[in-house]
Amino acid sequence: MDGAAEPGDGALVERVRRGDATAFGLLVERHTTRAYSIGYRLLGNREDAEDLVQEAFLAALERIDTFQPGREFGPWFRRIVVNRGLNARKASSRRATSDLPAELQSAGASPLRATEQAQLATLVHGAMAELPERQRDVLRLFELEGFTSAEIAEMLEISDGTVRWHLHQARERLRRSLGLLAERST
Amino acid sequence: MSWEDQALPVRDPRLEGLLRAAEGDSDLGEADRSTLHARIAASADLPLARLRGGSAGSAAGVAGGAPRRAALRALAPLAVAAGIATMLWTGLDSREDDPVERPDLAEISTLEEAFVADLSEQEFRAFVSGSTNSDELLLLAAGEG
Numbered sequence: 001m002d003g004a005a006e007p008g009d010g011a012l013v014e015r016v017r018r019g020d021a022t023a024f025g026l027l028v029e030r031h032t033t034r035a036y037s038i039g040y041r042l043l044g045n046r047e048d049a050e051d052l053v054q055e056a057f058l059a060a061l062e063r064i065d066t067f068q069p070g071r072e073f074g075p076w077f078r079r080i081v082v083n084r085g086l087n088a089r090k091a092s093s094r095r096a097t098s099d100l101p102a103e104l105q106s107a108g109a110s111p112l113r114a115t116e117q118a119q120l121a122t123l124v125h126g127a128m129a130e131l132p133e134r135q136r137d138v139l140r141l142f143e144l145e146g147f148t149s150a151e152i153a154e155m156l157e158i159s160d161g162t163v164r165w166h167l168h169q170a171r172e173r174l175r176r177s178l179g180l181l182a183e184r185s186t
Numbered sequence: 187m188s189w190e191d192q193a194l195p196v197r198d199p200r201l202e203g204l205l206r207a208a209e210g211d212s213d214l215g216e217a218d219r220s221t222l223h224a225r226i227a228a229s230a231d232l233p234l235a236r237l238r239g240g241s242a243g244s245a246a247g248v249a250g251g252a253p254r255r256a257a258l259r260a261l262a263p264l265a266v267a268a269g270i271a272t273m274l275w276t277g278l279d280s281r282e283d284d285p286v287e288r289p290d291l292a293e294i295s296t297l298e299e300a301f302v303a304d305l306s307e308q309e310f311r312a313f314v315s316g317s318t319n320s321d322e323l324l325l326l327a328a329g330e331g
Contacts, residue, residue: 019238
């Protein structure tokens with residue numbers, strides 16, 4: 001460690017407002033991973049998620065003057081990502097359900113293991129497909145990406161209580177579906 | 187009890203495992219991350235340049251535009267006053283040019299009357315050159331008339 005304090009997001013935003021490319025690069029480094037995770041969960045594939053992150057950063061740059069000093073950059077930026085992601089999903093048919101996760105395509109997996117995983121994936125996808133879109137989003141962001149219900153509420157611009165209700169409903173329905181799955185497979 | 191009042195929800199590892207197995211990880215590999223950063227940086231060149239130009243322009247606007255506007259506001263009453271003065275002046279001029287109020291040269295018979303009358307220089311010269319009484323003019327000029 002060199003001991004030098006990293007500039008906060010607020011200071012970086014101030015520099016970006018003056019067109020500082022280095023400050024913008026630091027913001028990109030800090031927030032790409034989370035933004036990409038959200039994009040991947042909303043759009044279901046890597047290419048679209050990468051495009052979304054790029055578009056979201058450019059959108060943030062275009063409206064950087066509307067960012068209020070003293071507020072946190074992360075939640076503000078994630079709202080841009082989610083809004084654009086939801087719009088992109090509306091605009092095009094979702095390809096997520098047709099994409100196989102990378103680990104299922106792994107050349108190292110045995111044929112039997114790969115088949116089992118593919119079957120499991122198909123069943124989970126089926127169970128997820130029965131959920132309303134909003135419940136799927138909440139479940140993915142909570143269970144897979146580790147966002148809190150408050151963070152999800154801010155991103156989706158709904159109340160924390162509504163997020164918890166969606167989460168409860170989604171879990172109940174999914175557990176029921178996957179419980180049936182367990183009974184069938186034993 | 188509302189949903190806000192309930193205890194914070196905790197993650198379900200079993201559910202998470204099933205979902206992750208079905209939907210995969212969202213990890214962006216180091217190589218992909220670098221490529222994405224480079225893409226974003228390249229596409230941000232133009233907007234950032236605009237911000238650099240915009241901040242210089244807005245700084246000039248703040249430095250020069252506001253005082254200019256204040257000076258113009260201060261000059262506004264003067265401009266109005268000047269306009270009124272011009273209107274009055276041209277109004278008076280037009281009254282002076284009114285032929286009805288001009289003195290009738292035919293009624294002026296002496297140089298004293300010509301001096302007293304509000305004649306223009308041209309009218310005065312015409313009056314003087316048309317006069318045959320040069321002695322009277324000289325006497326008047328010498329103060330003996």
